Amino acid sequence: MIVFSGLDGAGKSTQINLLKAGYTKRGITSLIFWSRGGYSPGMILLKSLFLKKKRKLEESDNSLIINQNKKFSNTLIRKTWLFLSILDLIYFYGLYIRVKELFGVKVICDRYIFDTLIDFELNFPQEKVDKWLVWKLLKMVALKPQKHFVLTISIEESIKRSKLKNEPFPDSIEVLRKRLNHYLKFISDNSSAVQVDGSKSIDSVNRIILEEMNK
Numbered sequence: 542m543i544v545f546s547g548l549d550g551a552g553k554s555t556q557i558n559l560l561k562a563g564y565t566k567r568g569i570t571s572l573i574f575w576s577r578g579g580y581s582p583g584m585i586l587l588k589s590l591f592l593k594k595k596r597k598l599e600e601s602d603n604s605l606i607i608n609q610n611k612k613f614s615n616t617l618i619r620k621t622w623l624f625l626s627i628l629d630l631i632y633f634y635g636l637y638i639r640v641k642e643l644f645g646v647k648v649i650c651d652r653y654i655f656d657t658l659i660d661f662e663l664n665f666p667q668e669k670v671d672k673w674l675v676w677k678l679l680k681m682v683a684l685k686p687q688k689h690f691v692l693t694i695s696i697e698e699s700i701k702r703s704k705l706k707n708e709p710f711p712d713s714i715e716v717l718r719k720r721l722n723h724y725l726k727f728i729s730d731n732s733s734a735v736q737v738d739g740s741k742s743i744d745s746v747n748r749i750i751l752e753e754m755n756k
Contacts, residue, residue, distance in 0.1 A: 542638060542684050543754070544650040546727075547692035548720055549712065550702030551739035552746060556692070557649050559747050564647050571647040576633060578657035579622060583629035613665070623661065623668060627675045630654060635682035642684065654683055659723045663716060688754055689731070691724050692739035692746070 543560065545553040557573055564571040576582075613619045638648050661670040670676050694702075696717045703711040712720065728734045735753050737746055 542642060542648045542650060542686045544653040544686040544689040545692065546652060546656050546689065547724065547739060548694060548696075548699040548717060549708060550699045550706065551692035551694045552743065553651055553692055555743055556690070556746060556750055557651055559743075560649055560750065563751075569647055570645065571649060572641055573649050573651060574633070574638065575651040576630065576657070577652055578630060578660055579626040581626070581629045581633055583632060584626055587625065587629075619665060620668065623665065623670060624673075624675060626657075627670075627673070627679055630657065631675075631679050631682055634679065634684055638684050650686070653686065653689065654679060655727055659720055662723075663719060686733070689734045690737055690750060690753070691728055691734050692737050693721070693724060693728075694739040696721060698740055 545557055547553055561571050561573055613622070634654060638650075641648050658671060658676075661668070696714060699717055700711065700714070728736045737749050739746060741749075
């Protein structure tokens with residue numbers, strides 16, 4: 542399993558698609574798995590089954606965010622949502638991806654459980670999710686990546702690229718700064734993490750990634 546993390550606009554999707562194309566040329570079956578706590582496949586299915594009110598066409602994205610924030614102000618709803626989100630990640634990172642790998646599928650992860658932990662810490666700092674037993678279970682059962690690439694760019698570059706991509710919900714400068722600090726600390730604390738300068742050209746970044754994978 543190969544993992545890519547980093548700020549929005551750091552080039553994760555581009556490098557993931559290049560890696561998948563390389564596998565395809567070599568006749569190797571691969572799978573791109575995107576996940577974010579609360580937005581993993583199981584949680585999306587759950588929402589579609591239990592959502593009572595469908596989004597109206599005239600409803601704005603801002604109103605949706607406001608409604609969601611109101612729901613998460615309820616402690617029970619917030620804790621339940623977090624708990625179910627982690628359970629879903631346990632299934633996908635602990636079982637689903639393992640089975641895929643056992644059958645020879647090369648799994649490329651767009652974000653990993655650490656990215657989800659950053660989301661939870663930024664959005665729900667009062668919950669201390671990393672202390673929860675279910676989170677510790679996730680860390681225990683989750684398949685460990687063979688390589689974990691963390692693509693880093695400046696906050697200014699992230700904002701610039703997000704605008705070019707018309708990112709619907711871009712992070713604020715303050716949130717981007719916090720995310721970047723989390724990633725830099727993760728890199729310094731984990732010898733398995735490989736920092737890659739995402740501001741370099743696409744070809745240069747791809748060459749660095751392939752060289753690291755060949756080690």
